[in-house]
Amino acid sequence: MSTDDGVPMNSNAEPAAEAEERIGYRWTIFYVGPEGRRPVESEAGWFGSADPRTGRAYDSYTAVGAAVFDDVCDEVTENYRFAVLDARLDGVAEPVAVTAIAVVVYDSGGTEMANLTGTLYHRPITxxxxxxxxxxxxxxxxxxxxxxxxxxxxxxxxxxxxxxxxxxxxxxxxxxxxxxxxxxxxxxxxxxxxxxxxxxxxxxxxxxxxxxxxxxxxxxxxxxxxxxxxxxxxxxxxxxxxxxxxxxxxxxxxxxxxxxxxxxxxxxxxxxxxxxxxxx
Known part of the structure; x- marks a missing residue:
């Protein structure tokens, strides 16, 4: 089987032009501290398809970065709150808080396309x-x-x-x-x-x-x-x-x-x- 312009294609595969339109990306989450950035999680995805972490589809590198950044900030602050509560109940030292997070988004070739960095606010626990x-x-x-x-x-x-x-x-x-x-x-x-x-x-x-x-x-x-x-x-x-x-x-x-x-x-x-x- 071939396309209208004579390019051979597999009957179960997408047309070559449609396959080329799919653009991939990769993001990495970093914890930022005095000693620098430490990568903690990385995933790859496709524009127009559900992201592995958020479950939503995006059409730009900045949209991906903003969504992942917002998701991980909520996750880290919530997990730290529960960890502090557990430590106080157990009478042990409280964990060290993650104070800053960076999310870097790359294209399929590894070029950095978006970078979001921010300082976390951990609400005091009464x-x-x-x-x-x-x-x-x-x-x-x-x-x-x-x-x-x-x-x-x-x-x-x-x-x-x-x-x-x-x-x-x-x-x-x-x-x-x-x-x-x-x-x-x-x-x-x-x-x-x-x-x-x-x-x-x-x-x-x-x-x-x-x-x-x-x-x-x-x-x-x-x-x-x-x-x-x-x-x-x-x-x-x-x-x-x-x-x-x-x-x-x-x-x-x-x-x-x-x-x-x-x-x-x-x-x-x-x-x-x-x-x-x-x-x-």
Whole structure:
């Protein structure tokens, strides 16, 4: 088979002219530091086809570079945030942040066609965020532990349709019924201590919602209050009052989070004790 101008072509291949219109590119991501640029990822693609990283098609080198740059910046800052949270929860040194990124786009021949370099901004992580992450992690661990315990109890429960020699229906004791009074009292004391801790404070979500409202009211009070006005001005008094309210709810949130974390630890200890007692 041949094209209209007599150029031979494979019946399963694109026409030569159409194949020549496909233009390829390659991009490389660099981390930039005091020691220079360090390549960390590189891919190749075709204009008009989905890019390997972003999944979208582009028609210029700058469009490719801008899209990859935006994608990798979001990825690096998000991964660093989670890495810092993990480090603070584990009590280890925080990772070193990537401070600058470069994305260089080349044509199919290796010539540099676009270069985007920028400094990353890593938003400071507050103690409230660390507390929220710890609460979420603790709840997840406890939920997993409770589900596992429920599966263990279900698999260990005998068939209730058993009969005694006298012919009376009997229901075998549940695993927890095999515990001694002292063991039950130990587990109950742990549960009661956890409930007492939670009863002493507001729920963290309650504190968090009031803190958000207080921060909103503080921002509203600060709007339109010039710094040059007298501190005796009613506007400044309102700002001071709202700032004190924000501080109070932040402290209450810290106290509530700490109490709920301690209570979760007591619940986990109760679950662990019950499982240990049942396993002998």
């Amino acid at each position: 103690e409230e965020e660390v507390a929220d992450e710890l609460i979420a992690w603790t709840r997840s661990v406890l939920d997993d532990e409770r589900r596992r315990l429920e599966r263990d109890l279900e698999s260990d429960t005998p068939d209730p349709a058993t009969h005694s020699l006298a012919g009376f229906d009997t229901i075998p004791a549940a695993p927890e019924d095999t515990l001694t009074d002292e063991q039950r009292r130990h587990i109950r004391d742990l549960r009661d201590a956890a409930e007492a801790l939670r009863a002493e404070v507001h729920e963290p979500d309650y504190c968090r919602s009031h803190l958000a409202r207080a921060e909103h009211d503080l921002a509203a009070a600060q709007t339109g209050v010039p710094a040059a006005e007298s501190v005796a001005d009613p506007g400044h008094a309102d700002v001071a009052r709202q700032a004190a309210r924000v501080d109070r709810w932040r402290r209450l949130l810290d106290i509530a989070a700490e109490a709920y974390i301690d209570a979760a630890a007591l619940d986990a200890a109760a679950d662990h004790a019950r499982r240990a007692y049942q396993q002998g």
